[in-house]
Amino acid sequence: MHITGRQPPGTALSRRRFLAVAGISMAGALAACSGEPTGTTHLRLSSWNIPLDLESYQRIADDFVADHPGTSVAVEVTTGQFHQWFITRLAADLAPDIIRITPQQIGRYAANGSLLDISAAVPDRYRQDYSDAFWAIGARENGLFGVFQHTDNFITYYRRDVMDRIGVTPPTSLADAWRWPEFLEIAREVQQATGQYAFGYGWSGSETAYRWLPIIYQNGGAFLGDDGETPSMDTPEAVGALEFGRRWYADGLVSPSNMSKSGGGDVARNLFLTGQIGMMLNNPESIAQLDEEMPGEWGTAPMIRNVGEASDLGGNALAVTKSSKNPELAAELVAYLTSRQNVIRFCHDGNWLPARSSLTAEDIDYADNVETMQRFIDQGTTIPIELVRAETGQYFSSLNMVFADYADLCFLGELTPRETSEQMMEAMRSVTQR
Amino acid sequence: MSRSDDAIRVREPAAAAPTHPSGHRRRAAGRRAVAPYLFIGPAALLFLSFSLVPIVIAVTLSFQETATLGEGEWIGLDNLATMTGDGLLRTALVNTVVFTAGTVPTAMLAGLGLAVALNRPLPGRSLLRAAFFVPMVAAGVVVGVVMSWIFNGDYGVLNNLLEVAGLDRVPWLTSPRFAMLTLVVVVVWTRIGFCMIIYLGALQSVPSELHEAAAIDGASPWTRFRRVTWPLLGPTTSILLILNVVFSIQAFDVIYVMTGGGPGFSTTVLIQYIFRSAFADARMGYASALGLLLVAILLVFTLLRHRASRRAEELL
Numbered sequence: 217m218h219i220t221g222r223q224p225p226g227t228a229l230s231r232r233r234f235l236a237v238a239g240i241s242m243a244g245a246l247a248a249c250s251g252e253p254t255g256t257t258h259l260r261l262s263s264w265n266i267p268l269d270l271e272s273y274q275r276i277a278d279d280f281v282a283d284h285p286g287t288s289v290a291v292e293v294t295t296g297q298f299h300q301w302f303i304t305r306l307a308a309d310l311a312p313d314i315i316r317i318t319p320q321q322i323g324r325y326a327a328n329g330s331l332l333d334i335s336a337a338v339p340d341r342y343r344q345d346y347s348d349a350f351w352a353i354g355a356r357e358n359g360l361f362g363v364f365q366h367t368d369n370f371i372t373y374y375r376r377d378v379m380d381r382i383g384v385t386p387p388t389s390l391a392d393a394w395r396w397p398e399f400l401e402i403a404r405e406v407q408q409a410t411g412q413y414a415f416g417y418g419w420s421g422s423e424t425a426y427r428w429l430p431i432i433y434q435n436g437g438a439f440l441g442d443d444g445e446t447p448s449m450d451t452p453e454a455v456g457a458l459e460f461g462r463r464w465y466a467d468g469l470v471s472p473s474n475m476s477k478s479g480g481g482d483v484a485r486n487l488f489l490t491g492q493i494g495m496m497l498n499n500p501e502s503i504a505q506l507d508e509e510m511p512g513e514w515g516t517a518p519m520i521r522n523v524g525e526a527s528d529l530g531g532n533a534l535a536v537t538k539s540s541k542n543p544e545l546a547a548e549l550v551a552y553l554t555s556r557q558n559v560i561r562f563c564h565d566g567n568w569l570p571a572r573s574s575l576t577a578e579d580i581d582y583a584d585n586v587e588t589m590q591r592f593i594d595q596g597t598t599i600p601i602e603l604v605r606a607e608t609g610q611y612f613s614s615l616n617m618v619f620a621d622y623a624d625l626c627f628l629g630e631l632t633p634r635e636t637s638e639q640m641m642e643a644m645r646s647v648t649q650r
Numbered sequence: 651m652s653r654s655d656d657a658i659r660v661r662e663p664a665a666a667a668p669t670h671p672s673g674h675r676r677r678a679a680g681r682r683a684v685a686p687y688l689f690i691g692p693a694a695l696l697f698l699s700f701s702l703v704p705i706v707i708a709v710t711l712s713f714q715e716t717a718t719l720g721e722g723e724w725i726g727l728d729n730l731a732t733m734t735g736d737g738l739l740r741t742a743l744v745n746t747v748v749f750t751a752g753t754v755p756t757a758m759l760a761g762l763g764l765a766v767a768l769n770r771p772l773p774g775r776s777l778l779r780a781a782f783f784v785p786m787v788a789a790g791v792v793v794g795v796v797m798s799w800i801f802n803g804d805y806g807v808l809n810n811l812l813e814v815a816g817l818d819r820v821p822w823l824t825s826p827r828f829a830m831l832t833l834v835v836v837v838v839w840t841r842i843g844f845c846m847i848i849y850l851g852a853l854q855s856v857p858s859e860l861h862e863a864a865a866i867d868g869a870s871p872w873t874r875f876r877r878v879t880w881p882l883l884g885p886t887t888s889i890l891l892i893l894n895v896v897f898s899i900q901a902f903d904v905i906y907v908m909t910g911g912g913p914g915f916s917t918t919v920l921i922q923y924i925f926r927s928a929f930a931d932a933r934m935g936y937a938s939a940l941g942l943l944l945v946a947i948l949l950v951f952t953l954l955r956h957r958a959s960r961r962a963e964e965l966l
Contacts, residue, residue, distance in 0.1 A: 297929060299929040299930065299932070300925075300928075300929045303718055303929065303932075303934075306718060307718060324717070324932055328717055328718060330718070412804070413804075421910060422910040422911070422912065423930075471803065471804050472803060472821055472824035472825070473802055473803040473804050473821075473823070473824050475824065475912070475913065477909060477910040477911065477912030477913060478798075478823065478824065478909075478910075478912075483802075483804075486804075486805060487804060487805070490804075490805055492804055492805070613930050613931070613932065614930060614931040614932065616930075617926060617930045617931065620910075620912070621912070621914060621915060622914075624912050624913050624914050625913070625914040628824070628825075628826070628913050628914065630826065630913075630914055647931070650715075650933075
């Protein structure tokens with residue numbers, strides 16, 4: 217049987233009507249996905265892929281939402297290489313409203329307009345609870361582009377059995393921290409005790425080359441001048457620091473596998489766990505694994521020092537991106553997340569160090585290693601503001617790569633410290649004069 | 651009468667029936683004209699969105715100075731001029747050539763050897779073929795991480811084995827003299843399986859009569875390989891050579907994970923330098939110009955591959 221003639225209107229779906237209905241449905245679906253107003257103001261917060269932190273952010277954000285009816289907050293993960301991830305999302309205007317960003321990453325984006333000034337949403341009293349150095353991470357002459365939420369830095373870890381064997385009692389206060397000559401002397405004894413190397417340095421890939429910069433400041437030198445932009449690796453103090461670093465490797469105190477560009481994660485921690493070194497200069501991230509694999513067999517002392525004190529500038533700030541469709545609300549959430557009470561919650565849950573000056577390990581109520589965490593908090597006060605200005609400058613990502621390249625060559629003995637200084641200065645100038 | 655004749659007879663009156671024959675024909679002709687575009691539409695849309703538009707943007711960016719992917723300052727050919735005086739670019743190009751020269755012939759020779767060995771009846775032949783091919787399907791980043799551990803100078807398996815054998819430890823990844831060699835070994839390991847599979851396919855298309863005839867004439871196995879098999883593998887070898895060169899020039903993940911381009915600049919290759927310029931140095935314009943240089947190099951090899959493919963088709 218042939219079906220001929222037109223169907224009564226409305227009794228069958230013609231192809232044209234089907235396409236029309238499908239088109240309208242798709243348009244509706246796309247509109248729904250486009251984030252057009254649906255009655256709820258939605259914010260997105262992006263963090264590193266650390267499960268505890270993601271949960272912690274979401275819990276605090278849920279409290280914020282409870283106080284702000286008609287809002288919602290989703291916590292997302294920052295994926296892959298940060299700059300690649302962030303630049304491409306900014307270009308598509310799809311960056312999250314709020315990002316968790318390191319001090320070393322913030323400078324470029326604060327300078328090129330990718331981050332927004334949030335000073336209007338951050339209460340004035342916040343400034344009183346931050347050191348000049350930590351406040352300078354987000355503050356610029358033209359506004360506040362981030363609030364430092366939590367920090368970390370380097371102290372000295374040691375294996376108790378090694379210290380017992382060489383008969384050394386490590387210092388416990390910042391004032392008694394090992395000076396370079398004393399540290400090298402002890403390191404040689406440690407090397408004899410381990411039969412391999414003496415100590416390790418907590419790099420984890422070329423992007424963390426900057427973790428060595430405190431050594432320059434400990435010697436009274438600087439990576440960049442006071443303006444945070446002029447290269448200053450040609451001073452006798454900076455060259456002296458490179459000479460100190462070169463000796464680590466030339467004397468066999470540090471393994472050549474332990475360099476900023478080495479792959480394989482935290483090499484220093486692995487060497488420490490396997491007993492190939494007796495000391496390491498590293499951040500608090502090692503604590504959980506040390507507790508698990510060698511409980512009670514390790515201890516900590518302050519970071520080494522020379523004429524000056526300095527330690528690594530670790531940690532993260534929270535900032536609002538220019539992609540945000542609700543920047544005022546996003547800035548309000550940043551202020552909420554960095555309030556004293558929420559910093560305590562966040563640091564307690566994730567075992568982080570607070571960026572706020574008034575908080576102690578006792579306030580945070582860490583589950584374990586309270587004394588060690590307080591040592592890290594105290595060490596944080598030795599981070600010089602000049603180091604902060606250098607690492608949070610607009611060129612720092614590029615300068616960090618230059619430092620990684622030439623420090624590698626110097627420590628391996630391919631270049632002398634003097635040659636390293638000259639070539640590094642030339643490469644740094646080519647970056648800052650762009 | 652056949653069934654097809656029936657079908658024709660049934661359809662004929664229906665074809666003559668339309669009330670408006672010219673309208674039907676127009677619609678049918680219209681449908682026929684539109685159909686190809688509908689079929690190629692999705693692919694064309696994807697190509698436009700993810701290839702053509704980015705290419706146009708990259709070309710545009712290469713004449714600009716910009717830290718982001720947005721509009722920058724037009725600087726004409728300045729990026730090109732910068733390239734000519736860029737010492738690190740020269741190093742990266744030399745390293746790319748060394749890396750390519752190290753990986754391509756080695757992977758091809760090893761692949762050919764394995765293909766010949768596994769082209770004859772052997773117990774567990776299929777398993778062996780699969781085992782050699784597995785590294786090819788492993789993600790580069792995973793390979794890089796695992797190999798970083800294996801080649802670690804202090805706690806890597808390889809150096810521990812050397813030590814057990816009474817030999818000195820080797821600074822596989824920490825010496826500028828060894829790092830490139832180590833990368834070549836790792837990349838060759840991942841690529842042997844690919845070369846083996848392609849060569850296996852080619853070996854199985856060599857007519858067995860030719861071998862039998864040569865054997866009857868008294869040719870030794872080596873002579874049969876040299877005089878019969880190898881000439882017939884020529885087109886496959888050409889294609890494999892060019893494909894491998896392209897793979898080597900594009901190699902990024904393993905190097906990025908294992909050495910980060912170091913120690914110093916000893917393993918910094920062109921594509922890594924492009925990535926660094928774009929995202930670490932925030933020089934999108936310069937990185938785009940470097941990208942065009944890479945495209946130009948790859949284009950030469952792609953054209954060669956195209957010619958080799960045509961030659962292979964003619965021969966087969």
